[in-house]
């Protein structure tokens with residue numbers, strides 16, 4: 001396994017600043033994901049709140065349904081590869097190491113398990 005980069009911060013004030021920035025970005029990303037999810041989910045219900053099976057959606061609605069799902073997953077995949085959160089333990093408060101083999105950032109606790 002090749003490790004290309006580790007970012008370690010030990011000073012408590014800098015850790016707090018880093019963690020707050022990560023929380024801010026995570027909040028914005030999760031808000032956007034929630035909007036996409038709710039808009040997509042809304043396509044599956046008619047005006048009376050009755051669930052519409054996917055096979056009964058018209059072609060334009062089906063295309064939009066798939067596009068919203070793709071956009072949600074694009075955000076999710078970007079988030080899982082980012083330095084904001086460890087994709088294994090979901091921690092956003094630890095020092096991170098970029099794992100070049102996985103093309104993603106993992107925390108210092110999880111990265112050694114990938115060897």
Ligand SMILES: [Zn+2]
Nearest residue numbers: 086089107110
């Ligand atoms: Zn981890």
